[in-house]
Amino acid sequence: MTETNSTELIRLSAAQLAAKLAAREVTAVEVTQAHLDRIAAVDGGERGVNAFLHVNTEEALAVAAEVDAIRAAGGQAAQELHELAGVPIAVKDLIVTIGQPTTAGSKILEGWYSPYDATVVKKLRAAKMPILGKTNLDEFAMGSSTEHSAFGPTRNPWDLDRIPGGSGGGSAAAVAAFEAPLALGTDTGGSIRQPGAVTGTVGVKPTYGGVSRYGAIAMASSLDQIGPVSRTVLDSALLQQVIGGHDPHDSTSLPDPLGDLVAAARLGNVDGMKIGIIKELHGEGYQAGVENRFNESLELLKEAGAEIVEVSCPNxxxxxxxxxxxxxxxxxxxxxxxxxxxxxxxxxxxxxxxxxxxxxxxxxxxxxxxxxxxxxxxxxxxxxxxxxxxxxxxAQKVRTLIQRDFEAAFAKADVLISPTAPTTAFKLGEKLDDPLAMYLNDVATIPANMAGVPGLSLPGGLADEDGLPVGIQLLAPAREDARLYRVGAVLESLLEAKWGGPLLDKAPSLVELVETQEAK
Amino acid sequence: MSTDATLSFEEAMEKYDPVLGFEVHVELNTKTKMFSSAPNVFGDEPNTNVNEVDLGMPGVLPVVNKTAVESSIKIGLALNCKIAESCRFARKNYFYPDTPKNFQTSQYDEPIAYDGYLDIELEDGTVFRVEIERAHMEEDAGKLTHLGGSAGRIQGAEYSLVDYNRAGVPLVEIVTKPIEGAGSRAPELAKAYVAAVREIVKNLGVSDAKMERGNVRCDANVSLRPHGRERFGIRSETKNVNSLRAVEHAVRYEIQRHAAVLDSGEPVIQETRHWHEDTRTTTSGRAKSDADDYRYFPEPDLVPVVPSREWVEEIRQTLPEPPAERRKRLKQDWGYSDLEFRDVVNAGVLDEIEETITAGASASVARKWWMGEIVGRAKNADVDPGQLGVTPATIVELSRMVEAGKINNKMASAVLDGVLAGEGTPAEVVEKRGLAVVSDDGPLLEAIDAALAAQPDVAEKIRGGKVQAIGAIVGGVMKATRGQADAGRVRELILEKLGVTV
Structure with missing residues (x-):
């Protein structure tokens, strides 16, 4: 395969890769190798992205080869291959995996190997998705910048001097840097959505209980949720469909599946839907460029037939x-x-x-x-x-009040909307000594965790003042994750039409960036 | 080891009124653990009955064992408790290496069973009601073995080994309300209460109930107050008193120790105490104040346990008859005296006698065999009577042979020995050993003549109407026939010979 082909492959979405694999236009080994090459090119070194704490080369290629062999042999086994078989994925290093170290970004677990697989990892293996490696995070997922990793910060592919968000900065940066088409994250107060916002990627926190937590190293059990990280809304739906569902190992996992999320993402229609702006989650304290992009998204949704209403969530x-x-x-x-x-x-x-x-x-x-x-x-x-x-x-009482606010809001609107984070990516080190300022970054994402409702962040464009990505957050009632995908897919297509392509096309060429900065 | 001053029990009772409280931990005999699928088995190689959940590996989550919940409900119902419509688990946080997560998953403010009671019958038949505060579910901790020091004590040990096989074993902790008014019978009540709890959980089949294995463990709280005072004194908690006898002794000892402390004018220290079986004393453990902070909070990894009323009623219907009620019924049915029945209960052959009666023996015959023949043999063999190998069918067969006059009681005892020696059924033993009763009057008459000749004075007495003297002549005949004569027939023949009619 030529260099160009490899570069093209890594820019494809998971859905596109799945289609090419099914049509046998590419092999899983080629796809996996292309991503491993990309990781080798941009992730390491003094000024690399540092999205990965561990790269799982051998196993990933072995799984890819197995998928290729099954496809080549044809017959029933080939028919039964999962849609995403052979599509590689990165896993946040808070999620335990047999055969690879799991550190949780902490020295206290350095070198530890789990004797068991997380339920979501079992599901990835069952779908035969090659696991590219484990991604960087704030230690035990505590942080909003990935600077609290014991193994050095991850850098934002849009500007290597900036934070990629956190705690799942590694997963978001890996996807934004085309090191992986998909990644798993965990979200306790915004750790999937806020990194998605500042890296121009899509991240979803499913309904609490929608995805098994078994094997995700717990930070706050009543808030933690595993979810997908991707570059498109459809890809997140595809991934959530793989990892979701009841797990007898997790008592808090929901007994029933959440419906056809992929179909919702493909439906793409907001005509007649009520979309609620949360009065308390924009305006004061939000960067002007964030506010502008947010208003632009509202206009687009209105044009597409949605009714925009304002709701108040005073608590x-x-x-x-x-x-x-x-x-x-x-x-x-x-x-x-x-x-x-x-x-x-x-x-x-x-x-x-x-x-x-x-x-x-x-x-x-x-x-x-x-x-x-x-x-x-x-x-x-x-x-x-x-x-x-x-x-x-x-605090538990406040939690109940927040749940009531959501109930009242969802009585008026099908989906709620807000900026995902008040600002774009800040500079590495900027807020490291000011924990409160750091905590404030999660002000818009935390309510969803407190109430257990699902939330999705998708790219909303670039802020005028700094040219950095802005995230738009959608929130739906518990178990109504499908609505997020339905509305998200519409907004995504409207925005991409406006931009003339995916937002990440506007990102600087990372290979040049890494190399230039290395040279400095 | 320092020895504490004590008062005599009698003096302590003259001055003070004891208040008791018990926390009894019952290990459930479920197949798997409270929150994991690892086997719940005693005595295996250390750290073999564990999985990632029991070891507290990163990322693991607990799942509640439904059978353990059912067993807990059974215990709650047997203790006349209310069963919660919804209850939660909580985390009890403390750092200690026998707890793999450094917290114990337990129930705190929402136990599964609460507000019950247990009527305890004391030896003289008095019934004492013990109020049950709650029965809650929790998990057991692992087992630490301290090595390198003296006799397994943590003091002076160089290192400790930890076995997590027991970690996560389901426990039900039964907590009483303060027990007042037992007076000098407090030690007896203590023993009787723990015995009753043990019997109940065994009868329910929810625990192996072996105290020597720690299946039932008792923490005994004791405090004293001067007679007439309402306010409780400061209590001590004697941990892990693990035999019925020890419960009685520990309570007695603590009463005597508290009395001496109070007499000296010192305050009693609220603390845990360790029981020492060898010296029958307690020593000070950890000072325990109400400031002990376990930072309890609801276990966020588990959803509430919500036993439906239908399920609870279903369980209630399947409960076996309570042991105390069963005893009352059996005593009446069998017509034993208080003393006879108590001896049967104490000998632990209630079930065996019931089975023997069911197999066809009368109540008195069953008691005679078990209490007269089998209990003694079991004691000599150092096994439980039920484990000696005597079946109800054997006893029924033996007793029928005696009733039919085929063998006498003495021979029957020998036949039982033969059965236990593996010589076959009673009929086979009788045949092999040639143990049939001599029923031919010829040899008997010869023996009677000889016996009368040997004791002419006795013969004279009988002729004179003192029939009770006949025993000496019968004994002589039995001796001469090596016990093979039918004593009843011998008696008849003697009387006939001497021309005495009774």
Whole structure:
């Protein structure tokens, strides 16, 4: 295959690749190799994207070869191949995989191999999708910039000096940099959607319970959800269809499937739908360029036949505060297991005595980064006797109020809309010393997690002032993920018509960017 | 080990009124663990009955064992509790290596069963009602073995090994309300309460209920207050008292120790105590204050357990007869005296006697065989009577032979030995050992003549009307015939010979 062909292959969507594979115009090995080559070209080095913590070359190619062999042999086995068989994917390194290390972006798990596969990974394997590797993230998914990774930050393919969002910056950057057509992310307060927004990609947080959490290392169990990362709305629908469904290993997974998401993405029709602008999630505090692109999307939807209404969710103003009590509370308990006793890092105290408490203490002191420690301390405090009612208890009440706000809003609108993040990608290091400023980045994404409703972020264009991607967020009632795909696909096609192609076509040539900056 | 001062139990009782409380942990005998599919099996190689969930691997999630919920409901119903319409699990957070997640998944503010009671019958027949606060579900912890120090103690140990086979085994913790008014019978009540709980869970079939294996473990709370005072004293909690006898002793000891502390004018320290079977004393464990902070919060990885009313009623219908009620019924049916029945219960042969009666023996014959013949043999063989190998059918066959006069009681005992020695059925043993009763009067008359001749004074007494003296002559005849004579027939012949009519 020629160099040009390889470059063309990596720019295809998952749906396009699937069609070419089915038509045997390309082989899965060619597709997989093209992405591995791309990773080799842009991911490593001082100024590389650093989206991957581990590249799974051998296994990915083996799975691809298996798909090719089945297709070549034809017959029933070829017929029964999954639609996405042979389409490669990257997996956020918070999700456990047999045969590859899983670090959660933390020193405390460096070198650890899981003895079991996450349910979503089992499903990828069943669909015979080659796993390209594990993507970078903020340590234990705690952050909005991927700067809290113990293994160095991921860089935004649009500007290597900027953050790719977080915590799933690795998955979003990998997809934006054409290192993978698809990736898995996890979203606790916006970790799929906010990176999607700042990298010009699509990211979906499904309804809570829509995708099994078994094998996703828990940050905040009642908020965490695994979801798809892609470059097109249809691709996310295809991927959610693969990973979704009930899992007997996850008691919180929904018993029934969420309907035909792919069909919804292909339907593409908003005529007569009511789309609600959330009064509290735009305007003040939102960058002008973000606001402009948001208004532009509203105009396009209106032209396409949607009715734009305004809804008010007054309790959303408390969402961030309540989130920063519930999330650290659950995280403080979920992360207690990392103590050096059974697996992962073990650090012995420098001075005797060598007691178990001191080994646990030394291990956790050395193994966890500052942001993780900050949240463990915060959560431990919030759950303490005498403070529980005031903090955790009150936060749970706020959560109920947010759910009621959503119920009221969805009584007036089929789908809600807002900017995904208040700003475009900020500079690496810019907010590292200001946790509160960092937390504010998730102000628009957090309410969905607090209520368990699904949310989708898609590219809304480039901000006028900095030329960086802006994300548009769609929210739907619980279990109505299909609506996100239906509306998202329409908005995507209207915007791409306006731009004359995908937004990522406007991104700088990464190979040149990486090389120029290397040369500097 | 320091020894605490104690008062005599009697003196303690003169001055103080004990208040008790119990937390009994029951390990359920489900096939798999509380939250994972790993086997729930005792005694296997360490760390073999574990999977990623039990080891607290990153990413794992718990799933509630439905059978464990059903067993918990059974226990709740047997303890006359209300069953929650909806209840949740919570996390009890603390760092200790026997808990793989560094939190225990338990129930906190929403137990599955609550507000029950258990009527406890004391030895003299008095019934004492113990109020049950709650019965909740939780998971057991792993087992630590401390090595390199002295005798498995953590103090001075160089290292510890942890076996997670027990981690995640389903537990039901039964918590009483404070038990007041037991007075000097507190130790007896303590033992009787734990025995009753053990019997109930065994009868329900939800636990193997072996205290020596830790299937039933008791934490005993004791506090004292001066007579007449309403407010409770400060309590101690003696952990893991793991035999019925030890429960009684531990409560007695703590009463005596508390009394001495209070007498000295010192306050009792709220703490956990460790029980030592060898010295029958407790020693101070960890100071336990209400400030102990486990940072409980609802387990977000599990949805609420919502037992439907239909299901609860279904379970209620299938509950076996409660042991206490069954005993009352059997005692009446069998017509045993209080003493006889208590001996049967204490000997642990209630089930065996019931089966023997069902097989066709009368209640008195069944009792005579089990209590008179089998219990003693079992004791000598150091096994439970039920495990000796005597079947109800054997007893029925033996008793029929005796009733038919084929063998006498002494021979029947020998036949039982033969059966237990593997010589075959009672009929086969009788034949092989040649143990038939001598029924030919000829040899008997000879023996009677000899016996009368040997004891002429006795013969004279009988002639004179003292018939009760006949035993000596019968004994002589039995001896001469090596026990093979039918004693009843011998008696008849003697009386006939001496011309005495009774």
């Amino acid at each position: 959303f103003q408390y969402a961030l505060g309540a989130y920063y009590l519930i999330m650290p509370s659950e995280a403080s308990s979920n992360l207690a297991k990392f103590d050096g006793v059974r697996y992962g890092l073990r650090v012995l105290p420098e001075e005797p005595p060598l007691t178990i408490e001191r080994v646990m203490g030394a291990t956790r002191a050395a193994g966890f980064g500052d942001e993780v420690k900050r949240r463990i301390i915060l959560g431990t405090y919030a759950l303490s006797a005498g403070y529980y009612d005031a903090y955790y208890g009150s």
